[in-house]
Amino acid sequence: MQVHLFGATSSPSCTAYALKRTAADNANSYEPEVISTVYRNFYVDDCLKFVSSEKKAVKLARDLQSLMSLGGFRLTKWLSYSRKVIDSIPEAERAPSVVKLEPGTSLPSDRALGVIWNVNDDTLSLKVKLRDKPLTRRGILSVVSSIFDPLGLASPVTLQAKAIIQKLCKEKLGWDDEIPQTHCHEWKRWLASLPYLENIVVSRxxxxxxxxxxxxxxxxxxxxxxxxxxxxxxxxxxxxxxxxxxxxxxxxxxxxxxxxxxxxxxxxxxxxxxxxxxxxxxxxxxxxxxxxxxxxxxxxxxxxxxxxxxxxxxxxxxxxxxxxxxxxxxxxxxxxxxxxxxxxxxxxxxxxxxxxxxxxxxxxxxxxxxxxxxxxxxxxxx
The missing domain is CATH 3.30.420 (Nucleotidyltransferase; domain 5)
Incomplete structure (x- = not known):
C-alpha cells in the first residue's frame, strides 16, 4: 500500500509522526516557536494555538502553512477571533463559516476539539442534544455519554446521572430492562435540568x-x-x-x-x-x-x-x-x-x-x- 487507511487504529500515531518529522527535518529553517507549535499544539489533524498579538498570529499562520507544505500537508479551515488574522488567510484556506465574512457581522460559533467555541466572544460552552431514549440502562448510558466535556466543566452534574446507572447495576437490571419507578422519577428530574448546562460559559x-x-x-x-x-x-x-x-x-x-x-x-x-x-x-x-x-x-x-x-x-x-x-x-x-x-x-x-x-x-x-x-x-x- 502507498497510503495509510483512513480510520485505522494506527492512523493517529502515523499522522503525529509525519507532522513531527516534517518539523524536525526543517527545524533549522524556521523559528523555534513554529517548530514548538507542531510538537505541542497539534491534536491529530487539529491545531489550537494562542499568541500575544495579531502580528505574531499572522506570521505564525504563514510560517506554519509554509512548513507543513514541505511535508505535503495543506492546512485549511483557519479560524480566529481576530478579523485581521482571518483577512490574512486566503479565502480557500479559511473555515467555511468565515469564507465570505461581511464587515460588521458577528463571528460564528465553531468547535474546538469537540467543545463549542463562541468565536465572537472568545468563550467556550457545552452543547446538549436531548434525544428520546428508552428508560433502560442502555438508554441512560447513551444520554450521559453524549455529553462531551474534556475539561470537566460539567463533571459534578454528570456524576448524579452516573450514580443512577450505578444503582441500576447494583440491582442487577439488564441493559434493556425497564428501570423501576423510583429511579425513573430521579432520571426524569435530572434530564429536565440538563438544558441548564448550556448556560455554562467560560473564557477561552x-x-x-x-x-x-x-x-x-x-x-x-x-x-x-x-x-x-x-x-x-x-x-x-x-x-x-x-x-x-x-x-x-x-x-x-x-x-x-x-x-x-x-x-x-x-x-x-x-x-x-x-x-x-x-x-x-x-x-x-x-x-x-x-x-x-x-x-x-x-x-x-x-x-x-x-x-x-x-x-x-x-x-x-x-x-x-x-x-x-x-x-x-x-x-x-x-x-x-x-x-x-x-x-x-x-x-x-x-x-x-x-x-x-x-x-x-x-x-x-x-x-x-x-x-x-x-x-x-x-x-x-x-
Missing amino acids: CFRPKDFGNIKNTQLHMFSDGSELGYGACAYLRMVDEDGRVMCSLVLGNSRLAPMKQISIPRLELSGAVVACRMYAMLSEDLDMKIDQAVFWTDSTILLGYINNASRRFKTFVGNRLSVIHETTSPDQWRHVDSGSNPADIASRGIDSSDTQRLQTWLKGPKFLLQELLGLPIAVCRN
Missing part, C-alpha cells in the same frame, strides 16, 4: 484582555471524597502588577465511589491522588510559569496520613500515599473548611439548575480572590 483565555503584566501565578488543587464519589479540581490564580486577582477553573474531575463500600478517609485519599495526577499533567501542559502550587483538603485524617513519616500503612493507603509523596511535599498541603472546598461539589454532585453552586465551581472559592495574607505557600516543584 485564562488571562482577561484588560489584565496587566502578571506578577504571580499560582495553581490551587482541591480534593474531596464522599459516600457518593470523590473528585478534584484545579484553579489558576493570577495577580497582575496592579494587584488585581483573576481566578478560573482549569480542570475538574468527578468519579463515583466503588460499588464495594469503602471508608470516607480512603475516598478522600483517592481524591487526593486524582488531584496529584491532575497537577502533574497541568504542570507539563500549561505553557506558563507556575510560581506556586497549593493543595487543599477538608479532611484532617488525610493531612495526618500525608504528614506521617514513621508509620507503615496497609497496601491501599500506602500505594496512594506513595503517589502523593512522589508528586508533592507535605508542606504544600493545607486545610480548608468544607463550605469553601469546591471539590465538595465534585464529590457530591449538583443539579445543573443550581446556578449559585455552579458558579462557585467555575470561578473557585471567594478566599482565592483575597490577598491570602499570612498563608505560607510552598514553592512549586516542577
Whole structure:
C-alpha cells in the first residue's frame, strides 16, 4: 500500500509522526516557536494555538502553512477571533463559516476539539442534544455519554446521572430492562435540568484582555471524597502588577465511589491522588510559569496520613500515599473548611439548575480572590 487507511487504529500515531518529522527535518529553517507549535499544539489533524498579538498570529499562520507544505500537508479551515488574522488567510484556506465574512457581522460559533467555541466572544460552552431514549440502562448510558466535556466543566452534574446507572447495576437490571419507578422519577428530574448546562460559559483565555503584566501565578488543587464519589479540581490564580486577582477553573474531575463500600478517609485519599495526577499533567501542559502550587483538603485524617513519616500503612493507603509523596511535599498541603472546598461539589454532585453552586465551581472559592495574607505557600516543584 502507498497510503495509510483512513480510520485505522494506527492512523493517529502515523499522522503525529509525519507532522513531527516534517518539523524536525526543517527545524533549522524556521523559528523555534513554529517548530514548538507542531510538537505541542497539534491534536491529530487539529491545531489550537494562542499568541500575544495579531502580528505574531499572522506570521505564525504563514510560517506554519509554509512548513507543513514541505511535508505535503495543506492546512485549511483557519479560524480566529481576530478579523485581521482571518483577512490574512486566503479565502480557500479559511473555515467555511468565515469564507465570505461581511464587515460588521458577528463571528460564528465553531468547535474546538469537540467543545463549542463562541468565536465572537472568545468563550467556550457545552452543547446538549436531548434525544428520546428508552428508560433502560442502555438508554441512560447513551444520554450521559453524549455529553462531551474534556475539561470537566460539567463533571459534578454528570456524576448524579452516573450514580443512577450505578444503582441500576447494583440491582442487577439488564441493559434493556425497564428501570423501576423510583429511579425513573430521579432520571426524569435530572434530564429536565440538563438544558441548564448550556448556560455554562467560560473564557477561552485564562488571562482577561484588560489584565496587566502578571506578577504571580499560582495553581490551587482541591480534593474531596464522599459516600457518593470523590473528585478534584484545579484553579489558576493570577495577580497582575496592579494587584488585581483573576481566578478560573482549569480542570475538574468527578468519579463515583466503588460499588464495594469503602471508608470516607480512603475516598478522600483517592481524591487526593486524582488531584496529584491532575497537577502533574497541568504542570507539563500549561505553557506558563507556575510560581506556586497549593493543595487543599477538608479532611484532617488525610493531612495526618500525608504528614506521617514513621508509620507503615496497609497496601491501599500506602500505594496512594506513595503517589502523593512522589508528586508533592507535605508542606504544600493545607486545610480548608468544607463550605469553601469546591471539590465538595465534585464529590457530591449538583443539579445543573443550581446556578449559585455552579458558579462557585467555575470561578473557585471567594478566599482565592483575597490577598491570602499570612498563608505560607510552598514553592512549586516542577
